[in-house]
Amino acid sequence: MFAVCTAKLTKKACQIAGKQGVTLAGKIALRLDPSILTALAGQVREKVFVTCGTNGKTTTNNLLCSAIEAEGKKVVCNHTGSNMLNGVVSAFVLAAKWNGKLDADYACIEIDEASTVRVFPYFQPDYMILTNLFRDQLDRYGEIDTTMNLLKKAMEMAPAMQVVANGDDALSAYLAQEGGKDPVFFGIGDPYFKEESSREIREGRFCKRCGERLHYHFYHYSQLGDYECPGCGFRRPELTFNAKDIQCGGKLSFTVDNLRISANYRGFYNIYNILAAYAGARTAGLSLKNYNQVLAAYNPQNGRMEAFQVGDTEIILNLAKNPAGFNQNISAVMEDTRKKDIIVLINDNSQDGTDISWLWDVDFDRFRDESIASVTVSGIRCQDMRLRLKYVDIASDLEPDVEKAIRGKIADGVGNLYVLVNYTALYNTHNILKKIEGEKK
Amino acid sequence: MKKSITIGHLYPDLLNLYGDRGNIQCMMKRCQWRGIEARTIEYNLDDTIDFSELDIVLLGGGSDREQMLVCRKLQEIQKDFKAYVEDYGVVIAVCGGYQLLGNYYQTDQGRMEGLHLVDLYTEQQPGRLIDNIVLQSDLCEMPVVGFENHGGRTKIGGNKPFGKVLYGSGNDGESGYEGVVYKNVIGTYLHGPLLPKNPQICDYLIGKALERKYKEKISLEPLEDLEEEEANTYITKRFL
Numbered sequence A: 001m002f003a004v005c006t007a008k009l010t011k012k013a014c015q016i017a018g019k020q021g022v023t024l025a026g027k028i029a030l031r032l033d034p035s036i037l038t039a040l041a042g043q044v045r046e047k048v049f050v051t052c053g054t055n056g057k058t059t060t061n062n063l064l065c066s067a068i069e070a071e072g073k074k075v076v077c078n079h080t081g082s083n084m085l086n087g088v089v090s091a092f093v094l095a096a097k098w099n100g101k102l103d104a105d106y107a108c109i110e111i112d113e114a115s116t117v118r119v120f121p122y123f124q125p126d127y128m129i130l131t132n133l134f135r136d137q138l139d140r141y142g143e144i145d146t147t148m149n150l151l152k153k154a155m156e157m158a159p160a161m162q163v164v165a166n167g168d169d170a171l172s173a174y175l176a177q178e179g180g181k182d183p184v185f186f187g188i189g190d191p192y193f194k195e196e197s198s199r200e201i202r203e204g205r206f207c208k209r210c211g212e213r214l215h216y217h218f219y220h221y222s223q224l225g226d227y228e229c230p231g232c233g234f235r236r237p238e239l240t241f242n243a244k245d246i247q248c249g250g251k252l253s254f255t256v257d258n259l260r261i262s263a264n265y266r267g268f269y270n271i272y273n274i275l276a277a278y279a280g281a282r283t284a285g286l287s288l289k290n291y292n293q294v295l296a297a298y299n300p301q302n303g304r305m306e307a308f309q310v311g312d313t314e315i316i317l318n319l320a321k322n323p324a325g326f327n328q329n330i331s332a333v334m335e336d337t338r339k340k341d342i343i344v345l346i347n348d349n350s351q352d353g354t355d356i357s358w359l360w361d362v363d364f365d366r367f368r369d370e371s372i373a374s375v376t377v378s379g380i381r382c383q384d385m386r387l388r389l390k391y392v393d394i395a396s397d398l399e400p401d402v403e404k405a406i407r408g409k410i411a412d413g414v415g416n417l418y419v420l421v422n423y424t425a426l427y428n429t430h431n432i433l434k435k436i437e438g439e440k441k
Numbered sequence B: 001m002k003k004s005i006t007i008g009h010l011y012p013d014l015l016n017l018y019g020d021r022g023n024i025q026c027m028m029k030r031c032q033w034r035g036i037e038a039r040t041i042e043y044n045l046d047d048t049i050d051f052s053e054l055d056i057v058l059l060g061g062g063s064d065r066e067q068m069l070v071c072r073k074l075q076e077i078q079k080d081f082k083a084y085v086e087d088y089g090v091v092i093a094v095c096g097g098y099q100l101l102g103n104y105y106q107t108d109q110g111r112m113e114g115l116h117l118v119d120l121y122t123e124q125q126p127g128r129l130i131d132n133i134v135l136q137s138d139l140c141e142m143p144v145v146g147f148e149n150h151g152g153r154t155k156i157g158g159n160k161p162f163g164k165v166l167y168g169s170g171n172d173g174e175s176g177y178e179g180v181v182y183k184n185v186i187g188t189y190l191h192g193p194l195l196p197k198n199p200q201i202c203d204y205l206i207g208k209a210l211e212r213k214y215k216e217k218i219s220l221e222p223l224e225d226l227e228e229e230e231a232n233t234y235i236t237k238r239f240l
Helices: A002-016 A022-032 A036-041 A057-069 A085-095 A113-119 A144-157 A170-179 A269-283 A291-297 A323-335 A357-361 A382-390 A402-412 A423-439 B020-032 B064-086 B096-101 B199-214 B226-239
Strands: A048-052 A075-077 A106-110 A127-130 A162-166 A181-187 A215-221 A224-228 A244-247 A252-256 A259-263 A306-310 A313-319 A340-345 A372-378 A416-421 B004-010 B037-043 B056-059 B090-094 B104-107 B110-113 B121-136 B144-155 B163-167 B180-182 B185-188
Touching: A002 A022, A002 A085, A022 A036, A022 A085, A036 A085, A048 A057, A048 A113, A048 A269, A057 A075, A057 A106, A057 A127, A057 A269, A057 A291, A075 A085, A085 A106, A085 A113, A113 A144, A127 A170, A127 A269, A144 A170, A162 A170, A162 A269, A170 A181, A181 A269, A215 A323, A252 A269, A259 A269, A259 A291, A269 A323, A306 A423, A313 A323, A313 A402, A313 A423, A323 A416, A340 A402, A357 A382, A357 B020, A372 A382, A372 A402, A382 B226, A402 A416, A402 A423, A416 A423, B004 B020, B004 B199, B020 B037, B020 B056, B020 B090, B020 B199, B056 B096, B056 B199, B064 B096, B064 B110, B090 B096, B090 B199, B096 B144, B096 B185, B104 B144, B121 B226, B144 B226
Parallel strands: A048 A106, A048 A127, A075 A106, A127 A162, A162 A181, A313 A416, A340 A372, A340 A416, B004 B037, B004 B056, B056 B090, B090 B185, B104 B121
Antiparallel strands: A215 A224, A244 A252, A252 A259, A306 A313, B104 B110, B121 B144, B121 B163, B180 B185
16 A cells, blocks of 8 residues: 555655656556556456557557447556556556555556566466567567567467467467467458568568468568468468458558447558457457547547647657567558648667668658658767758758747748657657647637 | 679568668669669579679578578588689678678578688677677778677678777677678678668679679779668768
8 A cells, every 4th residue: 555655745846846757656566566567457347358469559448448438447557658668657646546456447558578477476367468579679679589588478378368360460379379279369350552672671570389481362561461381381370350341542441240339540550550459359258349539539639649739730749669669660651641741850879779770671662752852860860861852852951859840830931740659759749749839820 | 885783682572671672773873873784583592593694692681590591501502602703703791691601600500501612600609799880991081880780799800891990899799890891792781781871882882793793894983872872871960
């Protein structure tokens, strides 16, 4: 109880000081009471979900939380995306009452893949949603093989956990089949794109089971698609939740389980996020009949396609932190055919990954388009970003200070601005945009 | 007559971990900006390589597992590759590719036989050497900047290193040197990728390839390198 109180006070103090303070609160709580996470997670009355995977964790997990809440349930969730051990502890501690009691039917917790083995000793979830596996911050996480080994170990630590995995991703499907109990798969059964970018970086082209080169019937993007191993017969599993009749561009819609789902989102990748949350909740026996209302009401406040309006300028802030995510971001930006200005902000702090070589694995040449009025590069590694663009014949303006870059484009831009940032810039850029939005009202 | 260059990119489907595409793009662009025709042939694991049509070979880095798959294949082309190197063929080998140039790479999973193109060897040790890195190389005036991330420690014996380490770890974290230069081969742990931020190294490779192909002294037309120099200087200023 003392730990809960101290943690809550810490979070308050940090907020007053202008910092997020989520992970610090968790750290202090766990230090004061090492059993606190086990105790609080044990108070969840029905099911505990965790969401893992390189991209889409936060959106999927928050959607899942909203969907379950719409069924009249109480849910614990780490909304801000603080997803390592301390962040997970915080989610539970901050949801608890001052007397240490937790009033929750469900928990929806996103966990950084590498942290699963640190969290699972405290509690074993009932379900894991596995969104996808892409290369990400090689200097921090190492190769994908390392991440897969950790997830496999985590699945062994929670033998009763059911894995709900992206069947279009050979890496996730392999893991779920190897490690999970009665895995369930979601995916997009039929090809959607007429042409595919052959240059895109794809992971795991070789069968994880036997080492043969996988044969692909088609790709959606990156390595997601319909695959089959000529060597051992490993193939895309049957999709229990299969998104059909997809429409994409401006807004998304598709049919699953005879339910037509529509959302006012951009970005093909969001189909996977919407579908993953749906598959998770349905697997746990929830009806989700109000899912469309949930999607309509869902307004991301966390820099995932977050919209701002400053005078006549529409601004979209989006997180892009690895090649697969960035390529999907570019697709989402290009779905908007109006004239637009782009700001790309690249930092190399330790949470971003200090190695920024991945910029060269992103298909930035797609910004060489008539609809792109200007590109401004910002952040700690703006020079690297400018150089990256030079080698695809795109001239860019350099402005290390993102606030100046944003204000500049509000003043002289085309009124449609996309700000794409990597991890450590997200919180700060979000606050800057909130501030500017407030000034103009 | 318009000059032309052919770059062979070896196994990009397996060895593509650290933005190696950037090295290819850099060589292509810096040729094209000078009116030199450039093309790249990508070789997958099942393809046959005719070294006689190549002017520059790029061997990139992959995960340990993928490197193991490549390493078996490389034994089949070892002879041709060796002949190309001895005939002053230009090679740029990065990270895993650098390790594969040598005699072997000893990991805790076992021993990977190398190509025996350069007399060097690599042994894995606990702890990866991960950071930005700055070198002084005889091959260019500007400092060489990049990023290193390797568990292997490479011993180059009496060979000439690529550069002296000004910041970072280099070949083995002890010798104070990084990479290797043998004939027209450069092996290095630097990615980032290497060539865009070190345009003089890129031009060195292009120059050597043209001299070998056309058997004449080549002086490359200078390019406007403001963005390259500023990206390079940012790293040198930050870490030195």
